[in-house]
Amino acid sequence: MRASFFSESVRELAISASGAKAGELAADIGAGSGFITEGLVTRGLSVIAVDQSEAMLRELKRKLASAGTVDCRIGDALALPISNDSVDYAFSNMCLHHVDNPSRGVKEMARVVKLGGKVVITDLVEHDFEFLKDECHDHWLGFKKESVRRWFKAAGLTGVSVRSTRERCLSSSSCGHCRANVGIFLAVGEK
Numbered sequence: 001m002r003a004s005f006f007s008e009s010v011r012e013l014a015i016s017a018s019g020a021k022a023g024e025l026a027a028d029i030g031a032g033s034g035f036i037t038e039g040l041v042t043r044g045l046s047v048i049a050v051d052q053s054e055a056m057l058r059e060l061k062r063k064l065a066s067a068g069t070v071d072c073r074i075g076d077a078l079a080l081p082i083s084n085d086s087v088d089y090a091f092s093n094m095c096l097h098h099v100d101n102p103s104r105g106v107k108e109m110a111r112v113v114k115l116g117g118k119v120v121i122t123d124l125v126e127h128d129f130e131f132l133k134d135e136c137h138d139h140w141l142g143f144k145k146e147s148v149r150r151w152f153k154a155a156g157l158t159g160v161s162v163r164s165t166r167e168r169c170l171s172s173s174s175c176g177h178c179r180a181n182v183g184i185f186l187a188v189g190e191k
């Protein structure tokens, strides 16, 4: 299902922007069925995968159980079940537009990374496809890059970069009359 929304290049961009290396520890926030987690595990990282949905984490475990380096935790992106300063990277792909307070979400990600660690977010740029609110439980119709930049800075992150990628997220409404085609941004900051 994920492949029909966006391509694997999104995770390649996110992971390469982080500089993540084998042996390090990352968190994947709103991990879902493990799109980002899988890319990190393949590169030899250990991952704490957080999601509010038990069903999603069950699916993630089914896919990645043999990796042995994934710690699944049910929890809220706005109150992460992860201690302060404990991971090298906090990634989040396509979760921020589901939370009611995205600025708080960025702060939480910044809280859990170690000094020198990175927060890496890929999500939707601002759009006007209202049907995504009803059909996909989206809370926000994407974000202005300036807002994301402000939230990163307010969270105390430095060297902040927020840029559009060439990647797109595609989704059709259930009636088939509306087809969303939305740009994806990549935001990176260091603690």
Ligand SMILES: C[S@@+](CC[C@H](N)C(=O)[O-])C[C@H]1O[C@@H](n2cnc3c(N)ncnc32)[C@H](O)[C@@H]1O
Pocket: 002, 029, 030, 031, 032, 033, 034, 035, 036, 050, 051, 052, 053, 056, 075, 076, 077, 078, 092, 093, 094, 095, 098, 099
């Ligand atoms: C669009 S999916 C993206 C999943 C995955 N990151 C990916 O790239 O395929 C959004 C995920 O965020 C999770 N989510 C939404 N709001 C959340 C919250 N407040 N705390 C934790 N997870 C949340 C959902 O359960 C869902 O698995």
